[in-house]
Amino acid sequence: MAEINLVQAINLALAHAMTDDPSVLVLGEDVGLDGGVFRATDGLFARFGAQRVFDTPLSEALIAGMSIGLAAQGFRPVAEIQFTGFVYPTIDQMANHASRLRTRTRGRLTCPMVLRSPCGGGIHAPEHHSESPEAMFAHIPGLRVVIPSSPARAYGLLLAAIRDPDPVVFLEPSRLYRATHETVADDGEALPLDRSFVLREGGDVTLIAWGAMVQEALAAAEELEASGIDAEVIDVATLKPLDTATILASVCRTGRCVIAHEAPLTGGFGGEIAARIVERGLVSLLAPVERVAGYDTVMPLPRLEQYYLPNATRIVAAARRARAYA
């Protein structure tokens, strides 16, 4: 079995799901012959044909809205939004329709669709290609929000998202698309959509992250280990619904935590996690919850992006502050 990267894992999961289930369709801009601008849908057009893989006209509102119609009709559309800055028009469709079709019709019509989009910075992309909109989607009741951070988790989570009976927003950190390789068995095994992953065990401080920040948290943990601090790392790959239990169990043991995300601090999903920790775990806390996040600024263009993106150094500093707290 060859080692594959994250975008190849996405491709593998799509192909697996399409083979398993003829109702799975792929649609979006340039997903056909071109195979998607990141090549996530590479080869699917040749393999599954024009009846299942569609290049749509250029409209994100259309892509999301049509997916809702398809889903209500029993298909399982997997829609691709080409770059993160272009998901915003889909919020109308996702908030007003995808997320509430089941509720509005009391279960008569449902919306088993997946909205895939790259997210995050770090690849020196043009303007509007590096944002992290996960909290906007996580704020919408009725949606699931997933962000994988490794090839294997991308594979298992995407399969789960496609099989899930409700709409899933599936955000793929573009920085990780080709960053790491691992062996992924194409066994069709899905991962749970409501479970955080403990990637590293440690008793001194809990590092909580998702997306590209997971790599930074793991690097931070290595660095902390060198100075005798034992960090636990949790990948909150399923932001919504949130697996509070795993987070609380860890923080109750360590008493200290750092939450890292790329999205701007204010209104970021880290605030929600911090609130839950405080609500249910206050007595176990030995230090204030630390958040390491993007600044409350517009995502800068590439020349400054490295100074915007949180990194292992900032996570380490925050962990040390938490450690040093009396």
Place this chain on the structure above:
Amino acid sequence: MRDVEDDVVAQFDVRLRRCLDAAGVPISALPGFAEDVRELVALYRGMVRTRQFDAKAIALQRTGRLGTYASSLGQEAVAVGAASAMQPDDVLLPSFREHGAQLWRGVSMLELLLYWGGDERGSRFHETRQDFPVCVPVGSHAPHAAGVALALKLRGEGRAALCIYGDGATSKGDVDEALNVAGVWLLPAVFLISNNQWAISVPRARQSAAETLAQKGIAAGLPCIQVDGNDVIAMRDTVGRALQRARAGAGASVVEALTYRLGDHTTADDASRYRKDAEVSPHWAEEPIARLRAYLAKVGAWHREDEERLLIEIGAEVETAASVYLATPPQPVESMFDFTYAALPAALIEQRSAAVSEAGTPEARHG
């Protein structure tokens, strides 16, 4: 669908404007401005400047010194012809492939390189202060053009807004919504479709079943016309008339320029995945620069020495801009904060200081 007895209640046609054929031979009487060859030489120069800039930008990107770049190879006449029809105080709202229009309007090569190199100062524009920056989210600037046009109209200024976008953009709701209001409110705007036949890998025919994209304006009650977008004389003439009409208070119009994307979509694209060389190569025979050069040579207004002199002059301009760009240090880290609001809110002071201290000294950063 149609029954013979049904009354015809509306009928439309869409015309195509052309001045020079692909070989540079006039097809019809040329517009008045073309009588002055200096005007045509200026257009020629504008297009050559655009192409030379493009080549340099691609070379910089290929050597890791510029970000992803969208070439306008083959489309120079659309941008230059349209911009040359504008008054300096009209407002340009470009998409991301109209370098020629921006350069004509006074955006500097340095500014363009800064922008495509990932530096916000590239959109600051020392000249042409009211023009909008490049619009990356396709078609989302069309409503801005309607807003700009409304402002110009409310102040009774006799100015107009020119919005340029691609064939792919015509599939977006934003664009239809802008055309619609421009029709109802008689706004002084021109919507120029730069139809280069491709939206990344999606060909024009997969974008819309309409015979022309120009006719999308008909539903909004706008006059619509197609123009040969590789014919800079026809471009300037057509957009000029549309702008004139807008400035005179007669309302908006839609111009569809027919052109062809000779290069990859951007430097991040590999067009060989979805289109064959055989599909592209015939279009080289129609490209706009050779066409105008042929015409100018035929009327005795352009010689080999002129060409050589021009290439040297523009080559020097491009090289100077590139070296200034390469020598321009990045902005200070705090600039991220300093343009977020008019004044830095107290709540951001702490973040700003943290960002500055985390980034370290400028020497540490760029040393």
